[in-house]
Amino acid sequence: MSGGSDTGQRPIGKHMRTGPLKAGQRVQLTDYKGRKSTITLTEGGEWHTHQGVLHHHQLIGQPEGIVVENSAGYRYQVLRPLLNDFVLSMPRGATVVYPKDSAQIVQVADVFPGAHVLEAGVGSGALSISLLRAVGDFGTLNSYELREEFAEIARGNVEAFFGQPHPGWQIHIGDAAQKPLEVESPGGVDRVVLDMLTPWECLDAVRTVLTPGGVWVSYVATVTQLSRLTEAIRSSGGFTEPEAHETMLRTWHLDGLAVRPDHRMVAHTGFLLSTRRLADSQLPLELKRREKVSEPAPEDTRAWPGTADQDAPPTWDEESLKTRMVSKKKARRAAANAIKHADAAKEVPTDDRH
Numbered sequence: 001m002s003g004g005s006d007t008g009q010r011p012i013g014k015h016m017r018t019g020p021l022k023a024g025q026r027v028q029l030t031d032y033k034g035r036k037s038t039i040t041l042t043e044g045g046e047w048h049t050h051q052g053v054l055h056h057h058q059l060i061g062q063p064e065g066i067v068v069e070n071s072a073g074y075r076y077q078v079l080r081p082l083l084n085d086f087v088l089s090m091p092r093g094a095t096v097v098y099p100k101d102s103a104q105i106v107q108v109a110d111v112f113p114g115a116h117v118l119e120a121g122v123g124s125g126a127l128s129i130s131l132l133r134a135v136g137d138f139g140t141l142n143s144y145e146l147r148e149e150f151a152e153i154a155r156g157n158v159e160a161f162f163g164q165p166h167p168g169w170q171i172h173i174g175d176a177a178q179k180p181l182e183v184e185s186p187g188g189v190d191r192v193v194l195d196m197l198t199p200w201e202c203l204d205a206v207r208t209v210l211t212p213g214g215v216w217v218s219y220v221a222t223v224t225q226l227s228r229l230t231e232a233i234r235s236s237g238g239f240t241e242p243e244a245h246e247t248m249l250r251t252w253h254l255d256g257l258a259v260r261p262d263h264r265m266v267a268h269t270g271f272l273l274s275t276r277r278l279a280d281s282q283l284p285l286e287l288k289r290r291e292k293v294s295e296p297a298p299e300d301t302r303a304w305p306g307t308a309d310q311d312a313p314p315t316w317d318e319e320s321l322k323t324r325m326v327s328k329k330k331a332r333r334a335a336a337n338a339i340k341h342a343d344a345a346k347e348v349p350t351d352d353r354h
Contacts, residue, residue: 012137012162017080021059024348026160026341028085029054029076038081038089040344049074083133086161087126091338093153093331094123097195097219098269100249102130108274109191109217113139118184118209120144120176120202121195124334125154127219131193132158132166140168142183144176149331156338163345177201184209192216197225200232207238212279219270226271228304231296237283239275246271 021027021041029037029047039047045056052072059068059078066078081089084099097105105127111117113136122128122145131141145151151171159165172179176196180189189209194202199218206216216239220226230242250265278284 012164012166020061020063021078021080022348023056023060024163024344024346026081026086026345027059028079028081028089030079031074031076036085036089038085040341042344083129083161087129090124090126090157090160091153091334091341092124092126092157093147093150093326093334096124096126098126098266100247100266101219101269101272102127104245104247104272105193105217105219106130106134108272109193109215111135111191115190116140116142116188117191117193118142118144118180118189119193119195120180120199122151122154122171123195124150124338125157127193127195128154128158128169129161132162132169135168137167141166141170142180142189143169143171144179145171145173146175147331148173149328149335150326152335153331153338156335156340156342159342160338160345163348177205180205180209187211190214193219195219199225200229203232203236207236207277210277212277214277215274216277217272217274219272221270223271224304226273227296227300229273233275238278238280240278240284241287242273242275244271244273 023041023043023045026038026040029039037047037049039045039056041056041060043056043060047054047056047070049070051074052070054068054070054076059066062078064078064080067075068078069075087096087099087102090096105111109117111131111134113134115135116139117131117135119128119131119141120143122143128141128143132139135141143151143154145154151173155171158169172183174182176194180202186208188211190211191214192206192210194206194217196202199220210216218229220229226244230244233239233242246268248265248267251262253260253262
């Protein structure tokens with residue numbers, strides 16, 4: 001796969017986030033209670049609520065940051081959605097990687113402009129957007145997804161966000177444990193990011209395609225997944241000692257002297273485990289603290305689904321891990337919605353993008 005093509009002096013998608021508001025763009029409306037709604041502007045369009053009607057022509061051609069009134073005098077603050085807002089409001093099939101985790105993944109993986117990144121488990125494309133922003137116009141992202149309907153959702157969401165296909169992005173349908181071996185060149189990948197149920201199954205593929213010194217970050221939801229992946233990396237050799245953490249986000253209530261943490265917070269969403277590839281034939285140092293760490297006991301490994309009885313079928317699935325299952329019907333509906341937003345974004349005029 002070749003790198004991104006030259007898009008001129010303008011970064012890709014800049015016209016979607018600068019200048020006057022245009023038909024085809026998405027805008028975020030915020031009312032006096034702080035409630036946010038995201039709509040796509042269309043010529044002659046109307047937005048109906050129980051509080052009245054807002055005509056799209058009131059917004060098209062106007063600068064970002066205006067305050068408008070609907071037919072009943074109800075006022076809204078109008079801004080383009082930021083990446084965080086877009087991710088939380090876009091059509092989705094699989095659960096999205098939340099912004100707090102996407103930001104950490106980009107930082108921990110040290111994704112840089114011009115990097116070639118491998119991503120597996122595309123879901124709804126939230127993490128793909130963050131990775132594409134990080135690699136820039138001239139970096140590349142190869143994304144691998146098992147379910148074609150999820151790939152369609154991700155493609156629609158990415159194109160809706162950037163306003164056009166990203167020149168450095170390709171989605172491949174197939175098993176991430178095998179497909180990258182057919183697509184990537186050995187040692188040709190700078191960073192690997194996995195968001196999947198069984199990332200340890202991709203260990204050989206990652207070791208083959210990741211360059212020495214390259215970073216591998218996995219996003220997993222449960223402690224059992226985290227434990228099994230850690231031990232698989234340790235026993236394989238060829239990688240540095242894994243490191244893991246989770247990120248919790250707590251917002252604050254700000255009202256005069258009543259400054260305190262909000263009653264609700266975004267707590268556990270997932271764990272990030274990171275490691276780096278060593279040079280060929282090199283083994284990791286045995287860290288002193290590892291002398292105090294015992295190997296997994298039989299009762300521990302029995303807690304890993306699919307290992308208690310080697311003849312039993314694997315049970316590392318959405319049901320056994322209690323993750324959100326998405327039907328094909330719902331995924332197809334989300335894909336159609338994402339493609340609709342992408343088509344609207346592509347119709348934004350390109351003659352006056354600054």
